[in-house]
Amino acid sequence: MTAPPPPWRRTPSPRRRAAKQMLSQELIVKTALEILAAxxxxxxxxxxxxxxxxxxxxxxYAYVANKEELDELLLDAALSEVPCPEPDPQxxxxxxxxxxxxxxxxxxxxxxxxxxAWQTPIPVTPNSLRQGEIMLQLLRAGGLDLKQxxxxxxxxxxxxxxxxxxASGWTFGxxxxxxxxxxxxxxxxxxxxxxxxAFPNLLRAGEFFTEETSQPRLEFALEAFVAGLAAMVRK
Amino acid sequence: MTAPPPPWRRTPSPRRRAAKQMLSQELIVKTALEILAAxxxxxxxxxxxxxxxxxxxxxxYAYVANKEELDELLLDAALSEVPCPEPDPQxxxxxxxxxxxxxxxxxxxxxxxxxxAWQTPIPVTPNSLRQGEIMLQLLRAGGLDLKQxxxxxxxxxxxxxxxxxxASGWTFGxxxxxxxxxxxxxxxxxxxxxxxxAFPNLLRAGEFFTEETSQPRLEFALEAFVAGLAAMVRK
DNA sequence: TGTACTCACGAACACCGTTCGCGTCAAGCG
DNA sequence: CGCTTGACGCGAACGGTGTTCGTGAGTACA
Numbered sequence: 001m002t003a004p005p006p007p008w009r010r011t012p013s014p015r016r017r018a019a020k021q022m023l024s025q026e027l028i029v030k031t032a033l034e035i036l037a038a039x040x041x042x043x044x045x046x047x048x049x050x051x052x053x054x055x056x057x058x059x060x061y062a063y064v065a066n067k068e069e070l071d072e073l074l075l076d077a078a079l080s081e082v083p084c085p086e087p088d089p090q091x092x093x094x095x096x097x098x099x100x101x102x103x104x105x106x107x108x109x110x111x112x113x114x115x116x117a118w119q120t121p122i123p124v125t126p127n128s129l130r131q132g133e134i135m136l137q138l139l140r141a142g143g144l145d146l147k148q149x150x151x152x153x154x155x156x157x158x159x160x161x162x163x164x165x166x167a168s169g170w171t172f173g174x175x176x177x178x179x180x181x182x183x184x185x186x187x188x189x190x191x192x193x194x195x196x197x198a199f200p201n202l203l204r205a206g207e208f209f210t211e212e213t214s215q216p217r218l219e220f221a222l223e224a225f226v227a228g229l230a231a232m233v234r235k
Numbered sequence: 236m237t238a239p240p241p242p243w244r245r246t247p248s249p250r251r252r253a254a255k256q257m258l259s260q261e262l263i264v265k266t267a268l269e270i271l272a273a274x275x276x277x278x279x280x281x282x283x284x285x286x287x288x289x290x291x292x293x294x295x296y297a298y299v300a301n302k303e304e305l306d307e308l309l310l311d312a313a314l315s316e317v318p319c320p321e322p323d324p325q326x327x328x329x330x331x332x333x334x335x336x337x338x339x340x341x342x343x344x345x346x347x348x349x350x351x352a353w354q355t356p357i358p359v360t361p362n363s364l365r366q367g368e369i370m371l372q373l374l375r376a377g378g379l380d381l382k383q384x385x386x387x388x389x390x391x392x393x394x395x396x397x398x399x400x401x402a403s404g405w406t407f408g409x410x411x412x413x414x415x416x417x418x419x420x421x422x423x424x425x426x427x428x429x430x431x432x433a434f435p436n437l438l439r440a441g442e443f444f445t446e447e448t449s450q451p452r453l454e455f456a457l458e459a460f461v462a463g464l465a466a467m468v469r470k
Numbered sequence: 471t472g473t474a475c476t477c478a479c480g481a482a483c484a485c486c487g488t489t490c491g492c493g494t495c496a497a498g499c500g
Numbered sequence: 501c502g503c504t505t506g507a508c509g510c511g512a513a514c515g516g517t518g519t520t521c522g523t524g525a526g527t528a529c530a
Contacts, residue, residue: 280516280517280518281517281518281519282516282517282518292518292519293519293520293521296519296520301518301519302517302518302519
């Protein structure tokens with residue numbers, strides 16, 4: 001609100017470097033996570049983070065190569081909270097399922113971080129690698145050979161990302177409720193407009209597809225897949 | 236190269252509507268698909284499509300509500316090629332797997348369309364619905380009850396989208412090879428920099444994770460999941 | 471011929487990620 | 501102590517995105 005100083009008068013002490021906190025990669029990530037928590041993933045832009053730090057977007061590039069690297073750091077921060085159990089061959093199926101649940105829970109703790117996980121092909125951050133290794137250990141403890149473990153681990157982490165992404169979109173405001181109910185209506189209208197028996201199953205599927213069936217859907221998928229793995233091992 | 240007409244002279248016959256093909260939703264989708272095939276999904280912007288049609292971006296909004304709707308139409312076009320088999324209870328496991336393979340193949344025929352599938356929550360286009368219903372029919376023919384079929388169908392289509400997305404990124408130029416090999420090196424370096432035994436499995440996993448293992452990875456995941464389903468039915 | 475209406479679309483808006491180079495500051499040296 | 505020089509923070513600009521609104525030209529009708 002104060003008027004800018006007259007242009008001919010050199011500003012007296014504009015830089016009080018020590019006064020405002022020095023930038024650092026850590027501080028940038030911390031700030032980005034705060035914005036993520038408060039305003040969602042789409043609000044996390046280089047500009048918005050810089051604004052929060054009271055600087056211009058160009059300043060961030062001294063500590064972060066680009067947006068992609070920032071995204072990767074955010075994902076890694078989210079994954080840092082996932083525990084690493086000791087493999088127990090007796091309980092391997094339960095351990096595998098539990099690990100996937102943990103990974104999904106960690107991603108859903110930061111609304112929208114799953115979207116980032118998809119944009120980051122083969123993340124190589126410490127915590128991502130750690131999760132990959134843990135998963136392989138649990139699977140191998142169950143008796144899968146290396147190749148089987150790698151394939152199964154890939155499928156599980158792919159599904160975990162996919163599930164977390166869809167669930168995030170559902171539970172946080174990414175798509176607004178008004179639009180969604182409109183969709184539901186369109187869908188019902190379209191299906192009923194065709195020959196009555198064209199969509200006998202799909203017409204009754206809606207009731208199993210609400211937010212509160214999210215958890216059972218995950219459990220079903222995990223149960224089926226892990227049971228399939230167990231059958232391979234026994235054979 | 237011709238000079239513009241003097242401003243006081245009203246342009247004689249600027250609109251030869253019939254000369255350039257009239258716009259229509261169909262033409263817009265067709266043009267977008269051509270650009271998609273030639274330049275990849277990221278090139279498909281409202282501006283680029285309009286440019287190809289020799290008009291401004293605003294003109295498209297008469298036939299398409301927004302970019303999201305255009306995306307949905309593109310996805311629907313891609314799915315139109317997926318066949319719809321008659322359910323055969325004797326061969327249901329094979330039919331389910333084959334249907335997923337077909338869906339994935341259809342998406343990969345249009346590089347990057349899988350990305351669109353992710354951005355479109357619960358697509359309600361005719362072909363998407365048709366695929367949903369088919370999947371439910373195949374699963375129910377296998378003996379699953381409606382709830383089981385809905386959950387299984389959800390998991391399968393989620394995985395199909397996820398797989399097609401990852402495979403698309405891999406096989407088309409989305410991430411450039413130089414960057415990727417740099418990644419691989421970083422990864423190997425990091426893993427070896429830690430206590431020797433920190434990543435015993437992951438260090439040997441690389442060889443199972445090339446482009447040519449893409450197909451076997453899919454088959455493994457399908458096999459495990461469908462086997463798990465079959466076990467549920469038998470029980 | 472004059473008028474009224476429709477509608478195609480150019481231009482603008484508010485964003486985005488990224489880059490370049492200016493200008494200021496602090497350190498080093500005479 | 502004062503000057504020079506090097507480093508570097510960051511404002512401004514570039515080229516992109518999706519979307520909206522007002523204008524003016526074209527058509528149809530009186």
